[in-house]
Amino acid sequence: MSPAAAGDAPDGILVESLTKTFRAGQVRALDRVSLAIVPGEVFGVIGPNGAGKTTLLGCLLGFLRPDAGRIAIGGRAPDDLAVRAATGYLPERLSLDRWMTGLDYLRYQHALARLPAATRSADAAQALAQVGLEPAAGRRRIRRYSRGMLQRLGLAQALLGRPRYLFLDEPVSGVDPEGVLLFRRLLSELKGSGVTVVLNSHQLEQVERVCDRVAFVRQGQVDSIETLAAGAELSRVLRVRVAAGAPLPGEALAAAARDAGAELVSAGAAQASFQVPGDAAAARLLRALIAAGIPVVEATAEQGRLERLFMEAAGGRGAAAPTRAPGAPPDRPAGSPGEPGGAP
Amino acid sequence: MNLTLIRALLLQRMLSPVRICLVVAFFLFPLMLAAFEADARMANMDYVFVLILGAGMVGQDVTSGVLQGLLARPVRRSEYLVSRWLAVALGSAFLTLLLAALGYLIAAARGNAADLGPVAVRACEGVLTDFGVAAVLAFFSSWMNGLGDLAVFLMASLGAQLCEGIGSIKPAWEWVARVGREFDGCLSPRLDLTQALGPGVSAFAVVSYFSTVTLCLALAIVILNRRELSYASG
Numbered sequence: 140m141s142p143a144a145a146g147d148a149p150d151g152i153l154v155e156s157l158t159k160t161f162r163a164g165q166v167r168a169l170d171r172v173s174l175a176i177v178p179g180e181v182f183g184v185i186g187p188n189g190a191g192k193t194t195l196l197g198c199l200l201g202f203l204r205p206d207a208g209r210i211a212i213g214g215r216a217p218d219d220l221a222v223r224a225a226t227g228y229l230p231e232r233l234s235l236d237r238w239m240t241g242l243d244y245l246r247y248q249h250a251l252a253r254l255p256a257a258t259r260s261a262d263a264a265q266a267l268a269q270v271g272l273e274p275a276a277g278r279r280r281i282r283r284y285s286r287g288m289l290q291r292l293g294l295a296q297a298l299l300g301r302p303r304y305l306f307l308d309e310p311v312s313g314v315d316p317e318g319v320l321l322f323r324r325l326l327s328e329l330k331g332s333g334v335t336v337v338l339n340s341h342q343l344e345q346v347e348r349v350c351d352r353v354a355f356v357r358q359g360q361v362d363s364i365e366t367l368a369a370g371a372e373l374s375r376v377l378r379v380r381v382a383a384g385a386p387l388p389g390e391a392l393a394a395a396a397r398d399a400g401a402e403l404v405s406a407g408a409a410q411a412s413f414q415v416p417g418d419a420a421a422a423r424l425l426r427a428l429i430a431a432g433i434p435v436v437e438a439t440a441e442q443g444r445l446e447r448l449f450m451e452a453a454g455g456r457g458a459a460a461p462t463r464a465p466g467a468p469p470d471r472p473a474g475s476p477g478e479p480g481g482a483p
Numbered sequence: 484m485n486l487t488l489i490r491a492l493l494l495q496r497m498l499s500p501v502r503i504c505l506v507v508a509f510f511l512f513p514l515m516l517a518a519f520e521a522d523a524r525m526a527n528m529d530y531v532f533v534l535i536l537g538a539g540m541v542g543q544d545v546t547s548g549v550l551q552g553l554l555a556r557p558v559r560r561s562e563y564l565v566s567r568w569l570a571v572a573l574g575s576a577f578l579t580l581l582l583a584a585l586g587y588l589i590a591a592a593r594g595n596a597a598d599l600g601p602v603a604v605r606a607c608e609g610v611l612t613d614f615g616v617a618a619v620l621a622f623f624s625s626w627m628n629g630l631g632d633l634a635v636f637l638m639a640s641l642g643a644q645l646c647e648g649i650g651s652i653k654p655a656w657e658w659v660a661r662v663g664r665e666f667d668g669c670l671s672p673r674l675d676l677t678q679a680l681g682p683g684v685s686a687f688a689v690v691s692y693f694s695t696v697t698l699c700l701a702l703a704i705v706i707l708n709r710r711e712l713s714y715a716s717g
Contacts, residue, residue, distance in 0.1 A: 202712040228555035234548030250487040251556040
């Protein structure tokens, strides 16, 4: 779908030539970024530190004023109250009112979201349960919450009122494995109900598992947008393990790879690695190996698809840093604006 | 105005041990005086509750990052700011009135109570001062992070008093004292209601008070509207 088509569609998010600078134009955090997120899509934003991901999210939420360009969320400006009423947001740096109990906090957010007072307590309790927090945890003051519990509570408040747009900044940071599974399930349910999700995360495996598409942001620009949905063809290395002691003839492996449209990368004791261009080629390769009498017992991707794409992109284009105007001061040693640990 | 925000700020202040201790201390001190004086009002401490309750009313939310989460909700920045101002002003006004009432009762019980009329008028003046100083603090808080608003307010007050002091040394320096008084008037907008019992309050004083309060709030809203809420924007 073209950017214009997505933005004009109800509930679509359109970003056109978005530019944002800091320090009087010395640091260009976003440089003519254009995106089109279709309704009901789970859209990931990844990139190295300082790439401008959080700045992009800040602009989408109306916290930052772009220098140039346009953002339309369902055809409206991001700071339009109607957009905010339909928005859920989980910030990366979770700052909750720690003097409240979990349930009080959810009721407070419920009231701020202008949701009906009649359902306030029930909705708060339901949101708490939705993120796997016990009722007893809801009665506890937030200052006593662990990092993972805080993250769950943050997600619960973002889900209040069934938002149509959900902006999640590092949503599973500090969450235990059970919480990660819960997050995936929730995201799947939200996707099923047509919620448009923008997910900013460094955890590539999670992004790969939940996103339909992902944008690689680098030096304030969108490098590429990859489709991750089922059926997408992404090149990766497949590691095949065979039964211990079984012979592993190099010629047979290479022939099977050729037949499948793959390439033999290496062969060692009881395992071989193949470069495969996509899911279909991986399946053909496994069939060819078994047909050749090779006792395959396990086949695993050496890297996640996204991880591989990320590494390829990072390797090919040098170190990450915000684009600077001529004569601009150098970066601080750690981080840069727009990312954790960056300039204040 | 947003009742949820007003209630939240008052609850937050009530659960802050430091602020509660300060409120109790500044509450008890004049009451002890009331046992010996005609009333419990202390001329230079009548807006102390505004400073205790209001310090960091916006700046602390900005620093902690709470404001981002709040403004992701359908809440206008102007609505947020006016609600914070009202919460601080109402909380302080309640404490001012309570203090005046208790002071009067204690003094009356000891048989040295003043006339009720002037005490009531001074209590009302105190309430108006609370609303005025809260507006000034809201203005400082809209552009200062953390508790910077309190620091700026105290430094500015000190500067105003210094000017008044310097101006009183020589008659030729009277203009310095005048500057100090005007500056102090801006920092703590007041309305002298004692004349309400007699010839009436001057229109100039009323306009001056309300224009200062309105200007502070308007400037605070403009500044807050222009603020970018991201750690990337510092």
